[in-house]
Amino acid sequence: MLFNSIQFPIFLALVFVLYWALDRRSLKPQNILLLVSSYIFYGWWDWRFLSLIAFSSLIDYTIGLRMGAEQSARKRKALLSVSLAVNLGALGLFKYLGFFVGSTADFLTFLGFQPNLPTLHIILPVGISFYTFQTLSYTIDIYRKKIEPTRDLVAFLAFVSFFPQLVAGPIERASALLPQFHTRRRFDAKRASDGLRQMLWGLTKKVVVADNLAGQVDVIFTGHAELDGLALTCGAIFFALQIYCDFSGYSDIAIGTARLLGFDLMRNFAFPYFARDIGEFWRRWHISLSTWFRDYVYIPLGGSRTSTAQRIRNIIITFTVSGFWHGANWTFVLWGLLNGLYYVPLMLANKRAPATVVAVGRLLPNPAEAGAMAITFALTLLAWVFFRAENLTHALSYLWQGASTPWLPIDHSVYTSGLIYCGVLLAIEWLQREKQHALDVATLPVPLRWLAYVAAVLAIILFGHLGATEFIYFQF
Amino acid sequence: MRAFVIRTAAFAVFALVVSEVFFRVALPAAELPAGQFNAEYGFRRYDPAWKSEGLFTSGRHAQIRATWKINPQGWNSHRPYLNEKERGKPAVAYFGSSFIEGFRANISANISPVMEKQAAGAYDVYNFGMSDSVPSEHLNVARYVRERFAPKVMIFFCSPWHLAASLVPAAGRQRWLLDGDVVRPRKVVPLKNAALKAVAKRSALVRYLVLNARWRPKLRPGNGGGVVNAAQSSGGPKYTPAQLKTLAEYMVQRAVSENPGIQVIFVTGGPHMKDSPPTLSTVSQLIADACKRHGATHISLLPIFHADWLQHHKRFDFEHDFHWNAYAFKLVGQHLHAVVAEMLK
Numbered sequence: 001m002l003f004n005s006i007q008f009p010i011f012l013a014l015v016f017v018l019y020w021a022l023d024r025r026s027l028k029p030q031n032i033l034l035l036v037s038s039y040i041f042y043g044w045w046d047w048r049f050l051s052l053i054a055f056s057s058l059i060d061y062t063i064g065l066r067m068g069a070e071q072s073a074r075k076r077k078a079l080l081s082v083s084l085a086v087n088l089g090a091l092g093l094f095k096y097l098g099f100f101v102g103s104t105a106d107f108l109t110f111l112g113f114q115p116n117l118p119t120l121h122i123i124l125p126v127g128i129s130f131y132t133f134q135t136l137s138y139t140i141d142i143y144r145k146k147i148e149p150t151r152d153l154v155a156f157l158a159f160v161s162f163f164p165q166l167v168a169g170p171i172e173r174a175s176a177l178l179p180q181f182h183t184r185r186r187f188d189a190k191r192a193s194d195g196l197r198q199m200l201w202g203l204t205k206k207v208v209v210a211d212n213l214a215g216q217v218d219v220i221f222t223g224h225a226e227l228d229g230l231a232l233t234c235g236a237i238f239f240a241l242q243i244y245c246d247f248s249g250y251s252d253i254a255i256g257t258a259r260l261l262g263f264d265l266m267r268n269f270a271f272p273y274f275a276r277d278i279g280e281f282w283r284r285w286h287i288s289l290s291t292w293f294r295d296y297v298y299i300p301l302g303g304s305r306t307s308t309a310q311r312i313r314n315i316i317i318t319f320t321v322s323g324f325w326h327g328a329n330w331t332f333v334l335w336g337l338l339n340g341l342y343y344v345p346l347m348l349a350n351k352r353a354p355a356t357v358v359a360v361g362r363l364l365p366n367p368a369e370a371g372a373m374a375i376t377f378a379l380t381l382l383a384w385v386f387f388r389a390e391n392l393t394h395a396l397s398y399l400w401q402g403a404s405t406p407w408l409p410i411d412h413s414v415y416t417s418g419l420i421y422c423g424v425l426l427a428i429e430w431l432q433r434e435k436q437h438a439l440d441v442a443t444l445p446v447p448l449r450w451l452a453y454v455a456a457v458l459a460i461i462l463f464g465h466l467g468a469t470e471f472i473y474f475q476f
Numbered sequence: 477m478r479a480f481v482i483r484t485a486a487f488a489v490f491a492l493v494v495s496e497v498f499f500r501v502a503l504p505a506a507e508l509p510a511g512q513f514n515a516e517y518g519f520r521r522y523d524p525a526w527k528s529e530g531l532f533t534s535g536r537h538a539q540i541r542a543t544w545k546i547n548p549q550g551w552n553s554h555r556p557y558l559n560e561k562e563r564g565k566p567a568v569a570y571f572g573s574s575f576i577e578g579f580r581a582n583i584s585a586n587i588s589p590v591m592e593k594q595a596a597g598a599y600d601v602y603n604f605g606m607s608d609s610v611p612s613e614h615l616n617v618a619r620y621v622r623e624r625f626a627p628k629v630m631i632f633f634c635s636p637w638h639l640a641a642s643l644v645p646a647a648g649r650q651r652w653l654l655d656g657d658v659v660r661p662r663k664v665v666p667l668k669n670a671a672l673k674a675v676a677k678r679s680a681l682v683r684y685l686v687l688n689a690r691w692r693p694k695l696r697p698g699n700g701g702g703v704v705n706a707a708q709s710s711g712g713p714k715y716t717p718a719q720l721k722t723l724a725e726y727m728v729q730r731a732v733s734e735n736p737g738i739q740v741i742f743v744t745g746g747p748h749m750k751d752s753p754p755t756l757s758t759v760s761q762l763i764a765d766a767c768k769r770h771g772a773t774h775i776s777l778l779p780i781f782h783a784d785w786l787q788h789h790k791r792f793d794f795e796h797d798f799h800w801n802a803y804a805f806k807l808v809g810q811h812l813h814a815v816v817a818e819m820l821k
Contacts, residue, residue, distance in 0.1 A: 006693035020477060189480040196484065450487060454494050461495070461684070462503075462536060466691040 001044040003253045034158045041163035049125040057160040059086050060135045064149035067142050083139040087132045099328030127167030135160050138174035147175045155181035164257035168250045170268040170288035185262030195259030201439035202252025204456045209421050210245035211465035213238040216418045224398045232402035234415040236381040239388045241422045250471045271433045276372035278342040279353030316340035335386040495681040505684035506533045509546045517620040518650045518664045519613045521550035532579040535796045545583045554583050557602050560626040566599040569621045571614040572633030577605030581802035590809025612642035613650045629739045636759035659726040728766035739819045745778035747792035754778040
């Protein structure tokens with residue numbers, strides 16, 4: 001079920017009413033309702049893959065219990081290995097097997113062989129990368145003795161399949177989300193109102209900005225060979241804003257939905273395009289994934305408490321793996337690698353990314369801040385070209401065409417509407433950059449607040465794509 | 477909880493009111509007349525009692541704005557339709573879908589006023605175009621028209637996909653059944669006008685979402701889609717040339733045999749906005765062949781549109797909407813007048 005479909009508000013309204021009607025009883029009925037509704041939510045897309053979530057959840061639940069009771073470090077490690085093997089094995093089978101078979105065939109062909117490897121047509125279950133990482137965080141944290149295993153099977157199953165964030169995150173840690181299933185949730189009107197605001201903003205970003213830019217991006221990336229540098233720069237900017245609005249829009253709706261049900265999910269985006277260096281960008285972009293990789297890949301590799309050379313190695317490995325997590329394509333690997341390389345100058349200069357929001361208390365940034373933001377944005381644009389391209393040849397051809405043909409006598413006015421969408425979005429987010437989200441207007445007087453909401457609703461009706469297009473990150 | 481629900485509901489009402497005002501005043505949503513099923517003959521027309529005049533708009537930003545008027549007989553026309561005795565002169569009736577119904581051009585710029593202007597009072601022209609109607613319905617309308625208005629000429633506009641769409645069942649619509657090489661009419665299931673639908677039609681917001689934004693919410697994946705579109709789109713039913721030939725033959729044969737003494741014209745082909753010469757589609761060719769066999773006249777609009785395009789490079793439709801515009805109506809009206817005037821001599 002898509003957040004931007006007609007089914008979702010009906011489904012959510014039903015769940016919301018039933019959920020809070022069960023409030024006065026024990027926690028169990030509410031958790032059962034969440035579990036059932038989460039499975040319906042997921043099964044709406046393809047019920048066959050429910051068994052995969054259930055299987056993965058049951059394995060980790062059992063391993064968690066066994067690990068919690070086990071004192072032997074060796075046996076704990078063995079149990080963790082089983083969890084990793086099952087979860088990463090499923091991920092590898094559904095997501096990466098075709099890629100590895102294809103890449104092997106390409107390599108053998110390159111060596112002069114004529115391989116006859118089978119072509120695989122495996123459907124990628126929606127959200128598998130997300131819930132796999134979420135459930136893995138549970139077993140790893142038990143192994144590290146950071147959390148205790150839960151005995152409440154319903155709570156655990158609901159934690160893994162929690163519908164607001166099941167298919168595209170935020171990827172929650174067991175230590176943050178699981179205890180919320182064990183604690184009685186109380187309805188908080190303020191929190192619920194803010195949840196609705198965040199949902200509205202997320203939907204606006206998705207259907208108005210992302211979906212409108214998507215068409216232009218497709219045209220530019222498909223026909224890049226006939227276009228000039230100006231048009232291709234527009235294409236990269238549009239994709240940067242498309243993927244941001246698509247993904248952060250999903251996260252906003254997920255966080256808002258969870259808040260309606262009394263849950264707090266972690267912030268996933270914090271106005272990343274106002275970052276002044278790539279370090280800050282990654283503290284503001286897909287925060288739940290960045291911190292996951294930091295905690296479960298970068299730190300185990302040695303983290304920052306090693307030599308500069310090792311730190312550079314660690315960061316490059318982490319980013320490359322992170323790129324591969326996004327998809328079974330060399331473009332994602334290179335995208336990750338590129339982001340890792342962007343870090344190198346910062347590490348060599350031992351520069352720490354600023355912790356505060358840019359230009360706090362000022363309307364405009366100073367020239368140094370503006371320059372830093374522009375450079376960081378330009379670096380991300382370059383990387384996004386790899387992320388969006390069909391393959392490496394396509395990406396390189398796109399970049400070469402843009403660099404070698406800066407101007408052609410073509411009609412550039414077709415990009416005006418896309419630039420307006422980008423400009424308006426960035427202007428609104430800039431004004432609200434110190435808030436949790438751009439529609440965080442709780443402090444405004446009621447008439448102004450309502451006008452802001454109506455403006456968002458009208459923008460959706462007037463400019464939004466109402467056909468329930470899928471979110472980009474569903475494929476990851 | 478109660479305060480939250482009340483506040484949310486209050487905002488929802490506020491947003492609905494603002495939207496209603498917005499889509500009535502600032503950006504008018506499309507207005508359409510209400511359909512009415514004529515059970516005696518088995519076709520749909522409009523209900524003049526529901527709303528007889530309105531403003532049709534098309535596109536997310538109401539780029540097309542045109543007035544319509546439903547006459548007492550229930551059709552979009554600048555004039556009432558009179559019987560033979562009342563009018564005292566010949567009449568020409570034409571049948572078709574939304575393309576020639578004319579909601580996207582002002583009521584005074586449709587094919588019928590263009591033809592009447594050309595005719596300078598020599599004959600009346602009656603428009604029996606109706607959105608989503610297809611040849612299987614046109615023949616039912618033709619029977620009604622023959623009995624009530626006794627026209628001298630009947631013009632059937634038939635686009636290729638409308639012929640196939642005549643086989644796709646739809647409530648409130650006459651459709652055919654193709655059984656081997658035999659075609660026969662299906663039983664018409666009368667359309668029930670749901671009360672909720674009628675109320676929804678009054679809402680500017682609903683009209684904007686459905687008619688301007690073309691929002692088609694699906695409760696289940698794979699649901700929905702108009703019947704005409706079903707046949708038109710690649711996902712619709714596919715028919716072999718032999719089946720289409722049977723259909724074309726059946727349609728033309730019935731149109732001619734059921735309307736003795738009336739000149740029957742079949743018009744096919746639409747705007748051709750390319751410099752390269754157009755080619756007749758398979759269905760158009762089949763209809764042309766059937767016309768030849770049964771003594772009907774066939775007119776392809778392709779060369780007419782193409783010649784004008786080469787001369788003026790002026791669009792016959794809209795950027796966001798492929799229905800014909802007033803310029804196309806003028807061109808078609810002038811050409812049809814030339815043909816009809818010759819027939820009525």
